[in-house]
Amino acid sequence: MNLPLGPESSPAALKTDPVQAARHLADLLRQTPEYEAFLKALLAVDNDPTVQQLSAEIRAHKMALQWGRDPDGQHTIELTRLELELGDLPAVNEYHRAEKNVSNLFRAVDETVSVEAGVEFAVNAEHSACACGG
């Protein structure tokens, strides 16, 4: 396959340059309906005032729990209620649906990269990947 050449690309670089190949792959992924729907859903969640309000309350309860300030269990009860309420919002449901679709696409792509490379790509590229080896 001939890769389209951008301003930073040169035929010589593209022959063996994984960075250019990664950018090209990302550019194609960005154009998929799955990714466009994901970005749209993400934006909708970010701009939804109810989501923002519930998220702020959830953060406050989580912080209280982290500091051990829940002697009567009220923070835990309220946190559970708010998380359920958040999960029921249409914008959040749509976001999860879009995320699942884009994730299915990316997993398939990642499997192709990994098979060709001979090493699992995303698993080992993850910044928090275990450093114990194996």
Next chain:
Amino acid sequence: MELKEQIEAAARQLGQFLRQDDYVRTYLDALKETQTDPEASALEKQMHDVYEALIARQQAEEGLDGENILPFCKIRREAQNHPLISRRNDMLRLLRPYLSQIADEISLVLGADYTKLALPQ
């Protein structure tokens, strides 16, 4: 060419370029050495079997204590100290920052974390 086909081709190409990289080649050589060495592969199989048995017991809701886990720790230590396994693990450790750098390039173009989206939720 359809977008999905272009993506498939681009993913294959990225994988092939990665395979040509020195870090990946060195890791794959070390991996092959481990897999073809009878002692190293037997050790890893044994470690895997002990681990699976522990998981099965845990899933059966058997209470596991330090005594139960000790044989696994012992064989894991033995495996980690095996020169070929140790070398392969070292090569993978060296490879990971490079793979992260490539994944970061994808994330940068996307505006979202590629690895987070490509890994099972």
